[in-house]
Amino acid sequence: MKILHNISQLVVSQSNPKEALRGANLGNLEVITNATMLFDKTVVFIGTDDEVRKYILDNDILVTDTINANDKCVIPGFVDSHTHIVFGGDRANEFGQRLKGATYQEIAVAGGGIAHTVKKTRLATFDELYQNASKLLENAIRYGTTTIEIKSGYGLNFEGEIKQLEVIKELQKNYPLEIVSTFMGAHDFPAEFKSNPDKYVDLICNEMLPYVAENKLAEYCDAFIDEGYFTIAQTEKIFETALQYGFKLKLHADELVNKAATEFACRIGTISVDHLLMISEHGIDSLSSSATIGTLLPATAYFIRMPYAPARQLIESNCAIAIASDCNPGSSFTESMQTVLSLSAMNMRMTAEECLNAATMNAAFALDRQNKSGSITVGKRADFLILDSSNYLDLFYHFGINHVAQTWIAGNMYSSYDA
């Protein structure tokens, strides 16, 4: 058993909420000052130094390591519930074009965008994809991510999608953080099916989903409803098949154009509905009366220069919201959840407390991991970050640097840096 003592602020998030946090409750962040924590793979006890010492004596516990937090702040590891970090090539040149004024959609229509990454991902070997993703994953961990969701969606044919999912599986084997795998064959239509998109929907339903399910390559199925991408009818067909195979659902919705996709997600009961840059009043009403989590991806709005999702209105309308990175080579190339916190606070006007809960507890709900992660709570996995600061507000106040001195996953320190 290990002891971490001399913690200036132990940020719990919220211990064991029955449901995702909504409305004013999103801003309730539990913080214990001058705390000591006892843990092995999971959190065993939290209290004052005296309380922990008494617990150790009473329960005859052998302490193997005593770690001094040096009066620094400890927060839950971030749960990044939406990423696309397995891909080939890069889009730096396209980004250069965008800096000269081209829009994300113009580039996509001209054959760049997702199509470019699909070409490169199909050409890449398993090892190339693995090495590229490992590097991003290690950065994510250094910046505080301890649970991550990763999607396929750059193969868009049987071999390519399975290759990506196998890479995710290999990452799951080799890294200590929890990786949640999502099949997203419905990310875009591949060039060879552009003139017959329904045939591609059939391929997803009849060949990809059955294979992915049988080989347990993904827990979630996701799709992209937008102008020029999947329609609600096509997505409904895919999701009905996915549900029959036991997948949980996520949806990319109302990102570029409003297609009433949020309303559809709430009706079909996806665990999360993501993006929401263009969500309508009606979409907000649907979300607020459903259990679906709205996952906001502010780094995407920033990176493609779109208006941000209306976070304040969503919170005030009692929607449950999470925040995530959307890390991908085209619309949001960052694996830093600290950047996401900063953008959420400054550009979506969320409070520090709302941001922290949205990036931990509510993000765990968005992955159906609320009983295992998302807060520093007795019985949950000991996933936490020791910051190089004694005040969690420094995450927002002192921006653009890495505040994570140590990332701990399941009770073990992953990497250490000089604070």
Ligand code: NIG
């Ligand atoms: O979540 N919206 C669709 N998919 C990604 C972008 C993928 C890309 O540009 O490569 C997203 O923003």
Ligand code: FE
């Ligand atoms: Fe995405």
